[in-house]
Amino acid sequence: MCGIVGYVGDGDATRVLLSGLNQLEYRGYDSAGIAVSDGGGEICGDGGVDANGGVSSDGAGIDVRKRAGELENLEAAIESGAPTGSVGIGHTRWSTHGPPTDRNAHPHTGETGAVAVVHNGIIENYRALKEALVDAGRTFESDTDTEVVPHLIEQALADGADPETAFRRAVSQLEGSYAIVAVFEGVDALFAARNDSPLVLGVGDDGYHVASDVPAFLEFTERVVYLEDGETVVVRGDGATVRDGDGDVVEKAVTTVDWDVEDTGKSGYDHYMLKEIHEQPTALRQCLSGRVNELDGTVELPEVDGVPAPSTVHLVACGTSYHAALVGAARFREAGTPAQAFLASEYAVRTPPVGDALVIGVTQSGETADTLAALRAARSRGARTLAVTNVVGSSAARECDDAVYIRAGPEIGVAATKTFTSQVVSLSLLVERLAGSATGSEASRERLAALRDLPGLVQQVLDESAAAAVAEAYVGRDGYFFIGRGPNHPVALEGALKFKEITYEHAEGFAAGELKHGTLALVTERTPVIAVVTGDDAAARKTVSNVKEVEARGAPVIAVTDGRAGVAEYADHTLALPDAHPSVLPLLANTQLQLVAYHVANRLGRSIDKPRNLAKSVTVE
Structure with a gap:
């Protein structure tokens, strides 16, 4: 659901992170943020831990910017002065714990500001961890489960651990699903871990990338390393060290993805x-x-x-x-x-x-x-x-x-x-x-x-669809019913799902024979019925009978058909299908229903590519 990006290298981290977040907008989100550090230190340098529990640094700190809402809100917050540095993390959040607000947006920090964290997934034992941290005197600023992570890391740092040990110690206490990336003040590295939530590395010419999905860094590299559950990784600008759950170094293969960055554009x-x-x-x-x-x-x-x-x-x-x-x-x-x-x-x-x-x-x-x-x-x-x-x-x-x-x-x-x-x-x-x-x-x-x-x-x-005209005729109705039998039943379900996803209008798909068992009570002259009727077998003829039932009750009918069953005679509008083998006709009908959903949503001015409350990749149960 959420999107993670991370970068460490020779480039401008803010630019790289914003580019990645733009590429991950499709996953669905309700807030966004970045954290950037100019690094300046080694992972286990002589500086050690300062009196406040933070990693010693040149004082540059971590610059965190985050905003609820669209990515453009975050970009507006950066216009007055972008964070500078070559190490950073970014995140697009889809809310699970707490509403979409500025304070609940990622990245999250602890009390010292020495570490910032982004996280996908759900930490199932966060309540117990949070209670223990509060009892230890720590103060929380958000409603999220994620915020326990930077506090756990800071606690380990205060106990004398170096950054990698502190990160691994914190992760070892977590239960649930997670992909986590952390950046430390004064350290030229990212620290990441995954368990039941995707996380990949990108091997670039000017640095390394970390992301929840490959498109986040396709602009910069097509070379990828896939992390497995239980693995942690320290990522520097010139390499990465992956360890398994026992702390042993794991050799990882670098693969090349065959997606082109141009494939992810709108092409006009x-x-x-x-x-x-x-x-x-x-x-x-x-x-x-x-x-x-x-x-x-x-x-x-x-x-x-x-x-x-x-x-x-x-x-x-x-x-x-x-x-x-x-x-x-x-x-x-x-x-x-x-x-x-x-x-x-x-x-x-x-x-x-x-x-x-x-x-x-x-x-x-x-x-x-x-x-x-x-x-x-x-x-x-x-x-x-x-x-x-x-x-x-x-x-x-x-x-x-x-x-x-x-x-x-x-x-x-x-x-x-x-x-x-x-x-x-x-x-x-x-x-x-x-x-x-x-x-x-x-x-x-x-x-x-x-x-x-x-x-x-x-x-x-x-090329020949009349879906745009049909959509224009039926915008703003009370509800939409999609029916089909046999192989057309899944198409009716999918047509209704597409419609409700992007139009935000009520739509229901079901087997045509179930029309009489409850749904007919909802049929009126303001509830179009979209009937998928292909072939001329018994199933098609029975679906035509269902069409007659709704027509008799004043409902407008849109027939998606190859014409063989004669359903057009009882329909107000027809979306024609070409002559084809019965096994592929349902997919042709599906294309017509996709176009209907798109044109209705476009007519209503909906956010078609990023419908509210939805995500492309649902990575929580």
Whole structure:
């Protein structure tokens, strides 16, 4: 949720930190801050600890600036005189403990101001730690759990510890999830630790970076070191020393990410979300590239060559990824493999018997806390785990036995768009690869041919969509209902989720057959019903009957359809889908619903890329 940046090197720390925070705005936040020191000392120099418990320095101190609200508020606070120095940390906060105020914003300091700390995650035992610190005479200024950390560090410094020892001693007392970075007065280094919250190092030409996500430092370097749970690191301008939980030095590999900094720009679009909707054809081509052999109806996924055909599949996910998991589970069942999608937050606390099930975690970021907890619960019961994710080197990818990457490229908008379609296609490929009975069949060849055509079909929808006109006709209604049956049910759920995420209007998605069981009481002439109807089978005909029910009660109907079931006859507006194989029609319908949500939100003047209260990567349970 929150964003962390840190820098130590030869450059201007303030400029580097603000650049990183700008790149992390997409994660969602409600306050921001930086702390900068001009360093000037060694980690274990002769200065030792002064009488106040602070590290001896040349007196420059740590300059902390932080403000509630948008990043521009912080930038305004810096205009009158930016902090100067070559060592610093920054943070965008998404509130968990205490409201979004200046004093609750990060970074946090103790009483001496000798150390400043930023933190992602939740410190579960902070109350007990805080009570002990207060009993020892320390005064707290914020409502946050984070503030215990600088106080613990200062306490260790006062007891004679050097900075690294003080930092490690403080971290050892914490319980919960955290990514923590600290800067000390007069010390040319950053001190960082992670546990159940992402943290990566960037190896640059003029210094080292620390961040919660790679895009924070892509402007400066593409060389990355991924930290593991339980590790701490001392980061200097010319290198970093990583230690495990026992204090032993760990050798870490440096990898190069294949994201280009240009990929994270808007490329002329008004919003990242609109850009990413239009990037779907490219993302799908990347997802499919080198993986499909249409001639013999097979899929090449070397990542899972060692995975046997599963007898049972559990898919665990949250939010949009859960809707993709629903599609994946249905496709496994169609291929003859029992499968079920679970909300990761429920699976983690009520893990069903796994037996010899393959447990698949579907997570865009690879850092979603509930999904990681579900995967860990499954592994603890002996299950084989597989991650379907967008981020190479993410926690899910590293912790699972196997990983399949969706190759969608960086997604900056909080509301997932191109990653949903790439997740569904990746899961479809996984089904073809693992459900051996279908591989090489005529039906398999038809499905793979449909996937080959999908990027062009999505482009056709983007080029011809009437979503903007439909959005204009239905702005400001009392509520919006999205319905669909079978493979269109997850699309209805996803359409409603997108709509509510960025418009802030009430929207509900459900299986069309449930319309009569409660929701019909809410249907009026001011509640548009968006019906996804594809094909002309029994499910489509029954959905047309549901459309007639709401039409009879005065509700306006928007049909998202390929036209085969004749639903347009009963609709006030139609969003047309091109002729396509049944397996890809739901994804084409999803593109139309993404555009409707975007245009309604834009018409209402909403913060489309950074919707209120939401975060891109949900790293707390």
